[in-house]
Amino acid sequence: MVKKEANMTHRLLGAESSAAKEKIDQYSARIYNPYQFVAHAAVGAWLYDKEGNKVLDLLSAYSSILIGHNWKVPIRALQKEYERACVGHCSRVVYTTQYADFVEKLRAMTGFDRVLPASDGRSSTEPFVDVCMMHAHHRGIEYPEVILFEDYFHGRARTFSTNALFDQSQSLGKGPRVAGIVVAEHDVEDVRSRINENTVGIFMEIHRGEGGPLFDDGTYMKVHELARERGVYIGTDGIQDSLYRCGYFMSWQEFGEKYRPDATVLGKALGGGEIPVSALVGTEEFMSVLTPGTHGSTFGGYPRGCVAASATLDYLHDHPEVGERAMEIGARFAKNLAGIPGVEVTHRGALIAVAVDGIPLAWPLCDEMICGWRQPNVLVKSGHRHDGYEYLRLSPPTCIKNEEIDSACFNTIRPILELRKEIVGSGC
Numbered sequence: 001m002v003k004k005e006a007n008m009t010h011r012l013l014g015a016e017s018s019a020a021k022e023k024i025d026q027y028s029a030r031i032y033n034p035y036q037f038v039a040h041a042a043v044g045a046w047l048y049d050k051e052g053n054k055v056l057d058l059l060s061a062y063s064s065i066l067i068g069h070n071w072k073v074p075i076r077a078l079q080k081e082y083e084r085a086c087v088g089h090c091s092r093v094v095y096t097t098q099y100a101d102f103v104e105k106l107r108a109m110t111g112f113d114r115v116l117p118a119s120d121g122r123s124s125t126e127p128f129v130d131v132c133m134m135h136a137h138h139r140g141i142e143y144p145e146v147i148l149f150e151d152y153f154h155g156r157a158r159t160f161s162t163n164a165l166f167d168q169s170q171s172l173g174k175g176p177r178v179a180g181i182v183v184a185e186h187d188v189e190d191v192r193s194r195i196n197e198n199t200v201g202i203f204m205e206i207h208r209g210e211g212g213p214l215f216d217d218g219t220y221m222k223v224h225e226l227a228r229e230r231g232v233y234i235g236t237d238g239i240q241d242s243l244y245r246c247g248y249f250m251s252w253q254e255f256g257e258k259y260r261p262d263a264t265v266l267g268k269a270l271g272g273g274e275i276p277v278s279a280l281v282g283t284e285e286f287m288s289v290l291t292p293g294t295h296g297s298t299f300g301g302y303p304r305g306c307v308a309a310s311a312t313l314d315y316l317h318d319h320p321e322v323g324e325r326a327m328e329i330g331a332r333f334a335k336n337l338a339g340i341p342g343v344e345v346t347h348r349g350a351l352i353a354v355a356v357d358g359i360p361l362a363w364p365l366c367d368e369m370i371c372g373w374r375q376p377n378v379l380v381k382s383g384h385r386h387d388g389y390e391y392l393r394l395s396p397p398t399c400i401k402n403e404e405i406d407s408a409c410f411n412t413i414r415p416i417l418e419l420r421k422e423i424v425g426s427g428c
Helices: 015-027 072-083 097-110 122-139 188-194 219-230 251-255 303-318 321-336 363-371 402-418 420-424
Strands: 041-043 046-048 054-057 114-118 145-149 181-184 199-204 233-237 263-266 278-282 343-348 351-356 381-386 389-394
Touching (some): 072 303, 097 303, 114 122, 122 199, 122 233, 188 219, 363 381, 363 420
Parallel strands (some): 145 181, 145 199
Antiparallel strands (some): 046 054
16 A cells, blocks of 8 residues: 655646646546646756646656757757758658668668668567568578567567566457567576577567666677577667667667677667657668568658658767766766665666665655655656566656756655655555
8 A cells, every 4th residue: 555755745737737637538548647747848858837847857758858858959950841841751652862861871870781760669679570580481490489588678569568478568468479489588598598490580678678677787798699609680679778878879889899789779769859760770681581562661761750860860970978978877866876775776878777675666656756745856767576676767868967967866866765665655
């Protein structure tokens, strides 16, 4: 049972915010359980409601916002395109100059040979599995398999959700498991035991954003070496941990060029926080089975998405210090939150995990942070439970100022973590 701190009061929603909430509660499919804040505007690291209340956004739309809200770089690029009456949308049945610029820039920055464009995470992660299966078909493998890892989140395509038996929120009620997926422990020896003559590929998040966050402990390098030893493809899902979120343009680069995968997926922040853009990029050999008709996407590579993505790539190319800033942000949060009994803070760049002991669930803490009386109110997300710890997930935008970090930590996050048992209780 959730307890309440004796003097805890929550901010009430204003009239306009309440009206918006009621419409969503009445008409929207109930796939989310939102916190009691109704965002209307956003600038930098802050969200605002119509009544003028503000919340420091430490979630960044699950890493979709890299630099900050209302970031002028992609906005100005899009405005320029609007002013010249650019192509709003046309299918890939014709060439466009915007798509040409995008694939050229993405190829140059990633070092991969081919780009398969899409719009969101699942529409770029599932094609990795598709491509592996197509290679298996050409090799005459009748029952091909691709290995994934426990606590993965590659989007809610049935390929992934039906096999995520470790997480009922993904798998429950989704029907029979899609064949061809093998789920291994996050351990190279377990992966080794599961590779057989049917194994075509291995797909992994180096740092699992949704699953904790949980950070790589050296497993990626060992799995990469095993994949090369056994002649199977290896791909990485960089939707949440790449584009400098964890300090590197692509998360595998932390380990050096030797550990380049056959393909990687990029997304979320690729559109600059303005337009959904994602892509699977891979080697010529890996992508060679993709021929006309084998795959397609209505909004993959559409002109305005390409404009936003190209502007984002240009900026990241010219400002690699974004990765350095991400590292500084994570280190500052970890330092500010150190020393709380029963709380462990780990990070890779600006993806931060706060593991909390002694409580049965973490969402009441998040609720108190965004709706309580402490200032600033902050938005963080409760994660999954691992090894007896509840997890909080932080992924702040890189525009956040040091004084904003300090204020959030010392005035809001740290006091609430210290009072967690009074707020939540120690048992259900």
